[in-house]
Amino acid sequence: MVKPDMLRGEIPGSREAYSNLTRIALPAVAEMVFAALIGMADTIMVGQLGPQAVAAVGLTNQPRFLFLCLFFAFNTGVTAIISRRKGEGERGEARQCLRMAILLALALSAVMTALALAFNEPVMLLAGAKADTIDMSKDYFFILCTGLVLSTMSMLICAAQRGIGNTRVTMAVGITANVFNVLFNFLLIEGRFGFPRLEVRGAAIAGLIGFFAGFMFALFSVLKKDAYLRISLSDSWRPHIATLKNILRVSWGAVVEQAVLRVGFFSFARVVADLGTLAFAAHQIAMQLMNLSFTFAEGIAAATTSLVGQNLGKKRPDLSIMYVHIGQRIALMVSAVLMILSFAGRNFFPTLFVDDAATIHMAAGVIVILGFIQPVQTSSVIMSGSLRGAGDTRFVAFTMLLTVAIMRPCISLFFVYGLGLGLPGAWYAIIIDMSVRLVILIARFLRGKWIGIRV
DSSP, X not given: OXXXXXXXXXXXXXXXXXXXXXXXXXXXXXXXXXXXXXXXXXXXXXXXXXHHHHHHHHHTHHHHHHHHHHHHHHHHHHHHHHHHHHHHTOHHHHHHHHHHHHHHHHHHHHHHHHHHHHTHHXXXXXXXXXXXXXXXXXXXXHHHHTTHHHHHHHHHHHHHHHHTTOHHHHHHHHHHHHHHHHHHHHHHTTTOTTOOOOHHHHHHHHHHHHHHHHHHHHHHHHHSTTOTTOOOTTSOOSOOXXXXXXXXXXXXXXXXXXXXXXXXXXXXXXXXXXXXXXXHHHHHHHHHHHHHHHHHHHHHHHHHHHHHHHHHHTTOHHHHHHHHHHHHHHHHHHHHHHHHHHHHTTTTGGGGTOOOHHHHHHHHHHHHHHHHHHHHHHHHHHHHHHHHHTTOHHHHHHHHIIIIIIIHHHHHHIIIIISOOOHHHHHHHHHHHHHHHHHHHHHHHHHTGGGGOOO
16 A cells, blocks of 8 residues: 555554554544434424425525535644644644634634624525525524534534544534434424424524534533643633644635535535425435435545544654555445445435425435445545645645536536436536546545645
């Protein structure tokens, strides 16, 4: 996996190397897969209200992620910096990075919350909400956005914990948040055990309760006296300009990446939304399965991101290269299993969400296409996560701009309306987008420029 001229010291054996990666990856995979399964449970419970409810909740996804894109970007920078400091043995600087990131996130989340609440209805109309979905989507979006500060703080602390390889904490945070979410979904959507029947509003309130529970667990993880990233009120919270500049410098590429990603996803979702409520509901059902497969890759990528950054901090790029290859091998094996499951369950899976025959038929056809996407998706996620761990965020941002923000919406428009392929045409565009992205990222990795990036 590592060329002889790249060796910088002793390489661990295969068993030890795979064990090192899976030790970090498994809790991350468990956290993200559990979250995806809970997301499916949410959609299933909402689906009992009809395809319109599924579509209404689905319409809020991309606008909400658009408001969160800056935080995703800063989290990427925080993970990269803290993993590098962990490798260098600079615990004090790692803790300082977390404190400054918290200050940034608090200021930004206050601004984003105000914007989201003020432009609730225009945003949902722009997302493609129709007369039969606008009221439900507005309510859902408004309620969830009131918890923006809680969710961003929780995500930030988890990003920092991933940087030091402490994915067990992030797993516990995710499980805690999602257990509360699904519990109150059960109680509030249809009104059980004396709770009021709030339907889509109940799902949003359940999400808000989940945000709070996750935030409290994440906060506790950095308040413990023995925590590597411990914070306290007695620490210096005065803005440290050098640290803030470093966070912004490393995160800048990720900011651009997240911005183009969200614009691309938003545009793509709007293309699909214009096909009608039933088509968009079918699309959302298939997206639930795609998100599940994505979480497997994202969990493995969290481990490679951490190990790449830590080993570059130790001046061991050979180990960074090795762990990227190991992550790719594991991800491809997982994708093969998911591909088989997609084909086998294509007709059954949609019935979990709706009982509308037309929606089920459309969703089943798209899930077949999804099966072919799995290997390409997992490989591209691992590769982009590895480059981010090295701090090569600008190149990843450029790649996302080209493929997600430009190629995917344009190709989907051509396939859906130009060729008249409808919903399947949009998913063919995803295959092309991800394939081109993977080729570009692999070429970048093989050239090795990421090894010399300073963080």
